[in-house]
Amino acid sequence: MSDQQCVKDDMAENTFPVYKVDAIVQFYRTEVLTGQEAKHFTKNDITPSPKAESIQRVYMRVLQLLFRFRPECHYTVPLSENLQHPMLYEWVSPIMSVYMRMCEFLPLCHVFDFSLNDLLNPKSKRTIVILSAIQNYLHFRKQRMETIADHQQSFRSVMDRLQTYTREIKEAERKIEKLTTIPPEQQAEAKELASALSELATSMQHEYQDVNTMNEAVAQCKTEIAELSQKLTQRRVDVTSLKDELVKLKSQIVESPEELKNEMERMKENVKSIRMSKELADERLVELQMLVQCAGQVEAEIQVLLKQQQDLQGSMCKTNQQKEEVQSLAALYEALQKELKNLSSEEGQLKRALAMKLDKESKQQIRRQKKKEVKDQHVKNIYGQYDKIHQKREEIVKMIEESNRETKMFREKMQKLREKCNQQTQKAQEFYERLLTTLEQYNKRIESIVVETNADTLKMKSHF
Numbered sequence: 271m272s273d274q275q276c277v278k279d280d281m282a283e284n285t286f287p288v289y290k291v292d293a294i295v296q297f298y299r300t301e302v303l304t305g306q307e308a309k310h311f312t313k314n315d316i317t318p319s320p321k322a323e324s325i326q327r328v329y330m331r332v333l334q335l336l337f338r339f340r341p342e343c344h345y346t347v348p349l350s351e352n353l354q355h356p357m358l359y360e361w362v363s364p365i366m367s368v369y370m371r372m373c374e375f376l377p378l379c380h381v382f383d384f385s386l387n388d389l390l391n392p393k394s395k396r397t398i399v400i401l402s403a404i405q406n407y408l409h410f411r412k413q414r415m416e417t418i419a420d421h422q423q424s425f426r427s428v429m430d431r432l433q434t435y436t437r438e439i440k441e442a443e444r445k446i447e448k449l450t451t452i453p454p455e456q457q458a459e460a461k462e463l464a465s466a467l468s469e470l471a472t473s474m475q476h477e478y479q480d481v482n483t484m485n486e487a488v489a490q491c492k493t494e495i496a497e498l499s500q501k502l503t504q505r506r507v508d509v510t511s512l513k514d515e516l517v518k519l520k521s522q523i524v525e526s527p528e529e530l531k532n533e534m535e536r537m538k539e540n541v542k543s544i545r546m547s548k549e550l551a552d553e554r555l556v557e558l559q560m561l562v563q564c565a566g567q568v569e570a571e572i573q574v575l576l577k578q579q580q581d582l583q584g585s586m587c588k589t590n591q592q593k594e595e596v597q598s599l600a601a602l603y604e605a606l607q608k609e610l611k612n613l614s615s616e617e618g619q620l621k622r623a624l625a626m627k628l629d630k631e632s633k634q635q636i637r638r639q640k641k642k643e644v645k646d647q648h649v650k651n652i653y654g655q656y657d658k659i660h661q662k663r664e665e666i667v668k669m670i671e672e673s674n675r676e677t678k679m680f681r682e683k684m685q686k687l688r689e690k691c692n693q694q695t696q697k698a699q700e701f702y703e704r705l706l707t708t709l710e711q712y713n714k715r716i717e718s719i720v721v722e723t724n725a726d727t728l729k730m731k732s733h734f
Contacts, residue, residue, distance in 0.1 A: 285380050286406040291317055294401050301408060302331050316401070320392040326368060329389070332404055333371050336411075344368055365389055379403035425620055432613045439606045446599050470578075477572075484568050491561045498551055498558070505544060505551075512540065 289297075291313050299308040307327060315324035330341040344364040369386050376384045381403045388396060452460050516537065 286403055288399055288402045289405060291398060294398065294405060297405050297408075298328060298401070302328065302335055307331070316397055317394045320394055320397045322390060322392060325392050325397060326365070326389055328401070329368055329372055332408075333368070333375065335408075336375065337371070339371065376400070376403065379407040425624075428613070428616065428620070432610075432617060435606060435610055435613065439603065439610060442599055442603050442606065446596065446603065449596050449599070481568075481572050484572075488561075488568075491558055495555070495558045498554055502548075502551055505547060509544060512537070 294316065295311065295313050299311055303311055311324060311328070315321045327341075330344065333339045334341065341364075344367040365386075369384075369389055372389075373384055376382070379400075381400055384400070388400065
């Protein structure tokens with residue numbers, strides 16, 4: 271619960287997500303570390319007590335992944351020529367190099383308080399936050415690189431399409447030129463066809479006018495024929511009605527022959543007038559039939575003309591189709607021209623962007639080259655200093671070897687002296703023991719002598 275609370279606090283303070291330890295270990299094993307380093311990097315290297323060597327190795331690999339700064343480069347640190355005992359700095363130089371590079375890199379990950387204690391004595395919570403910041407930055411870098419790769423791929427596809435469009439536009443221009451330009455062998459025929467078409471058009475217009483007038487006349491004739499036929503039918507109806515009246519009148523006639531005569535005369539006059547009108551109608555019908563026959567001949571001629579007109583219309587349709595094709599090709603050409611302009615503008619923009627990018631890259635390349643030259647010079651100077659230091663080191667090593675030899679000889683002499691001292695001490699001990707024994711014997715003799723003298727003195731006192 272305390273770890274989860276710490277992670278939530280970090281999420282509230284930081285602008286990037288703080289990942290779990292398992293996710294961090296999986297990411298760095300797959301994306302940063304390789305080989306045996308990835309196999310040996312586990313959760314125990316981060317929690318509960320982070321291992322300084324593993325964390326330093328991860329930081330070195332991150333710097334190698336981002337800046338191509340290999341781990342060996344951290345050990346080649348320039349030192350002063352007059353520096354005493356440079357071998358003492360061999361352990362400190364890679365740590366300080368990693369610390370300086372991480373101080374320059376971590377502000378990009380929004381970590382601004384990186385300290386030397388995070389390398390030498392890392393804490394679990396702090397290490398998780400730093401590794402999460404680096405992981406978030408690497409995710410962002412990967413996404414940006416993918417988008418840049420997609421932009422480059424789309425730029426290549428647009429350039430390929432532009433090339434295909436330019437080729438198609440050139441082919442369309444060649445086709446339009448072929449369709450619009452008449453070869454010199456067929457120019458005379460084309461002129462003759464154009465003049466013939468113009469003459470046919472004028473003649474067709476005149477014939478259309480004649481046909482229209484004939485059609486109007488035929489229509490008038492048909493209307494007149496219809497009117498006459500209506501009149502004939504009416505007259506026939508009148509005749510039949512008169513015949514019926516005649517029959518009725520004959521049946522009613524009984525007397526008055528004068529009235530009968532008058533009626534007969536009137537009837538005869540009516541019949542004569544009907545016959546006259548019938549003859550006139552027959553004559554008019556014959557005339558109309560002649561006109562209809564003329565109209566049929568005119569219709570046949572009109573059909574022939576219509577066939578010719580249809581042939582001309584077919585040829586005109588073909589020419590119109592060719593014109594439409596030419597217009598469609600021209601429209602396609604204009605559309606392709608517009609698209610080409612758009613693509614050329616896009617190409618110009620992309621070229622400008624590419625030129626700016628290439629300019630930036632060239633400037634960066636020049637800066638890199640200068641930095642590389644400065645770095646190479648610096649490395650040469652470092653190597654020179656290193657050679658001098660190495661020579662001094664060899665001299666110091668020789669001096670140390672000589673001092674070691676002298677100390678060895680001195681130790682051998684000391685050993686010999688110790689052995690002599692031990693022998694002499696043994697001899698002195700034996701002599702001391704002999705002296706003690708002799709002294710003890712001497713003391714015993716003295717005591718015996720003292721006892722004897724005491725006894726003698728006592729004897730002498732008793733005698734006295």
